Amino acid sequence: MDIFAVVAADRDNAEPDHQRDWTLDFTGVVPRDLWLINKRSLEGFEQQEALHSYYGLTILLVGALTPFAFTLLLFFPLLPTLFARLRPYVVYPSTFGGRHVQPLPHGIGNAPTMGQGMYIVFFVILNVICSAVGHNSVQPNAFYKNTREEIMLYVANCTGVIAFALLPLVILFAGRNNFLLWITNWSHATYLLFHRHVARIFMVHCIVHSIVEIELYRSQGLAVEQMRLSYWVWGVVGTVMACALVVFSARLFRRLTYEVFLVLHILMAILLLVGCWYHVELLFKRRWGYEFWLYAAFAVWIFDRAARLLRLAQTGPLRAEMQELGSSGVVRIDIPGVRWSLHPGHHAYISWPGLSWWRTFGSHPFSVIPLSHCQHPDDEVESAITAPSTGSGRTSPTLAVITDLEKAVSKIRSIPLHTRPLIRPGVRLYVKKHKGITSRLGSARNILTLLEGPYRNHSVGVAPNAGVLACDRLILLAGGIGITGVASWIRAHTNVKLYWSVRECGRALLEDVQQSGLLEPLSRLGRLEVNVTGSGQRRRDLTDTIEHDVVDALHDSLVKGVKVGVISCGSPEFCDSVRSGVVDIGRRVGGLVELHYIEEAFGW
Ligand SMILES: Cc1cc2nc3c(=O)[nH]c(=O)nc-3n(C[C@H](O)[C@H](O)[C@H](O)COP(=O)(O)OP(=O)(O)OC[C@H]3O[C@@H](n4cnc5c(N)ncnc54)[C@H](O)[C@@H]3O)c2cc1C
Known part of the structure; x- marks a missing residue:
């Protein structure tokens, strides 16, 4: 019932069919009970709308700031030690039979660790509470004839708002330039896992919103009429896309072909956002502020994409040299000319447009190793200085300078190479061939390469006193091609021990890495243990290995309490x-x- 109806109720010659066209050209009294019903209904509705916005904000902020809050706690005294004690119980263990990176049975996905699981459960509970609590009925109501309809309206609106509030978070967690990665010590893999779980929560909100709206309009006899309207159709597009995105992101589909998955995923995500936009634009014409959630989502996505383009443009097109390493199925790729300040755990996204044009849509992550780490003491240094011939017996002033420089260079050459850094800008990758784009890699020169990065898996420097680099000893454990992931840690710490297990078929990789001098700082100190399996040599027991080194660290320690970092x-x-x-x-x-x-x- 609107205000015209209220006025009409007190006018003798009311013409119900034309109420909305009336001009208020008389003085009338609105009956108090009708006025009160309208007032209370409007106030109740307004309170609900405000509540939904608070809920949306709470969920968005709690979702984004929880990792930040936990990182911040590491700066307080004693807490890092307390957390370290708790981690083997409540953070590190997997929630399902010791499987975390290994998929669950039937490939249904990956189990979170306990720490990740706690965040997910907490977030689900928060979402359930916000969707279900605080929907107070105001009856009699000017808009809804009974409590059931009224509460249905509030639940539908609330789940719609919360779904919108989750959108920026879902996009943020998926991004490569997720600012939380820079200010927290939570890993990229963790945020990707949260991306999938928050997206599932988003989907549930969309479904609840749709079902409750349908039921509400059905009970009012308006369902068929509403379903014909464009805003409704766009709402359906949004909900269907939310479901399709979740279903087609299942591990099974992700593994089929990365590029197909990626293109479909992006197209569906765009359709989802367009659906959300027109759903509220056509219905509310930007009067209620729902569009601000969407602006936030667009901003997060645009920022990520722009930063990615910028990173690509910074390195520009590069040329790579590739060398297939025997029958190991691994290709060594050197990309000269890249000057990055690399930190442990850095990786980059790479594409090779010349190898397959349609696969250029997707770039693949690979750990990067600075070429300067790959020098070998036996390397010949090619002097960059060549004295130009003047043709006369006299030495020109410029040449005199060059000759001096040459003398200096020959002096420097007499110093053992491993004691001084060599200038060799560029990065090296070791890539294991799979069925996709990597299957096309082989020995080749001058291959057009696009490099986007560098990105970190972990921000180890965020809480310097509590990070893994603050440990007294680092134990690196690599399996096969996994050497690329731990290689950059070798020179990041002074007390490192590396255990590398390689299958016999990967011997060519082992030989190449050893020849590259990458492991030289460790082999020189006897801190490298290589285990080639499949050649009669027993497989290394990883728990024993860690235990042995932990006990070793305890013996070596002059103080009580040792910190040991393990990287695998x-x-x-x-x-x-x-x-x-x-x-x-x-x-x-x-x-x-x-x-x-x-x-x-x-x-x-
Ligand atoms: C942070 C990080 C660092 C990595 N570093 C290295 C490395 O140094 N050397 C190395 O050989 N491999 C590395 N990988 C794995 C490498 O990215 C995949 O093996 C590669 O993308 C497979 O490409 P493909 O098209 O041939 O794969 P496919 O044959 O299509 O698939 C093989 C496997 O790779 C996975 N995969 C495919 N595309 C991607 C992608 N874009 N992101 C993540 N996984 C993908 C698939 O899910 C599947 O499990 C790294 C992965 C990550 C996440």
């Missing part, structure tokens, strides 16, 4: 075994040793 990279089974080992040992030596664990897994 390898096959899913390998990484999960290391995780189980860390959990097991962490629980046993809790009081004596703080164990920090970082996984550089290739999973996503």
Whole structure:
């Protein structure tokens, strides 16, 4: 009932059919009870709208700031030690049978770790509470004839608003330039996992919103009429896309072809946003402010895409040299000319437009190793200075300078190479061939390469006193091609031990890495153990290996309380075994040793 009806109710010659065209050209009294009903209904509705906005903001901020809050706690005294004690119990263990990087049975997905699981459960509970609590009925109501209809309206509106509030978060967690990665110590893999779970929560809100709206209009006898309107159709587009995005992002589909998955995913996400936009634009004409959630979502996405373009443009088109390493199925790729300040755990997204035009849509992540780390002491240094011939016996002033420089260079050459840094800008990758774009890699020169990066898996420097680099010893555990993920940690710490397990078929990779001098700082100090499996040599027990080194660190320590960092990279089974080992040992030596664990897994 609107105000015209209220006025009409007190006018003798009311013409119900034309109420809306009336001009208020007389003085009338609105009956108090009708006025009160309208007032209370409008106030109740307004309170609900405000409540939904608070809920939306709460969910968005709690979702985004929880990782930040936990990182901030690491700056307080004693808390880092307390957290370190708790991690083997409540953060590191997997929630399902020691599987985290390994998929769950029937490939239905990956189980979160306990820490990730707690965030997800907490977030689900928060969403349920916000969707279900605080919907107070105001009856009699000017708009809804009974409490059921009224509450249905509030629940529909609330879930719609919360779904919109989740959109920026879903997009943020998926991004490569997620600002939370820069200010928290949570990993990129963790944010990707949250992206999938928050997207599922978003989908549930969309479904609840749609079902409740349908039921509400059906009970009012308006469903058929509403369903013909454009805003409704766009709403359906949004909900269907939300469901399709979740279904087609299942591990099964992601693994089929990355590029097809990616293109479909982006197209569906765009359709979802367009659907959301027109759903509220056509219905509310930007009067209620729902569009601000969408502006936030657009901003997050545009920022990520713009930053990616900028990173690509910064490096520009590059040329790569590729060398297939025997029958190991691994290709070594050198990309000269890249000057990046690289930190441990850095990776870059790479595409090779010349190898397959349609696969250029997707760039693939690979760990990057600075070429300067790959020098070998036997390397010949080619002097960049060549004295030009003047043709006369006299030395020109310029040449005199050059000759001096040459003398200086020959002096420098007499210093052993490993004691001084060599200038060799560029990055090296070792790529294991799979069925997609990597299957096209082989020995070749001058291959057009686009490089986007560098990106970090973990911001180890965010809480310097509590990070893995603050540990007294680092244990690196690599399985096969996983050497690329741990290689950049070798020179990041002074007390590093590397255990590398390689299958016999990967011997060519082993030889190439050893010849590259990458492991030289460790092999020189006897801090490298390579285990070639499949050649009669027993497979390394990872728990024993960690335990042995932890005990070693305890013996070497002159003080009470040792911090040991464990970093793993390898096959899913390998990484999960290391995780189980860390959990097991962490629980046993809790009081004596703080164990920090970082996984550089290739999973996503
Ligand atoms: C942070 C990170 C660092 C990595 N570093 C290396 C490395 O140094 N050396 C190396 O050989 N491999 C590395 N990988 C794995 C590498 O990205 C994939 O093996 C590669 O993308 C496979 O390409 P493909 O088209 O041939 O794969 P496909 O044959 O299509 O698939 C093979 C496997 O790779 C996965 N995959 C495909 N595309 C991607 C993608 N864009 N992102 C993540 N996974 C994908 C698939 O899910 C599947 O499990 C890394 C992965 C990540 C996430």
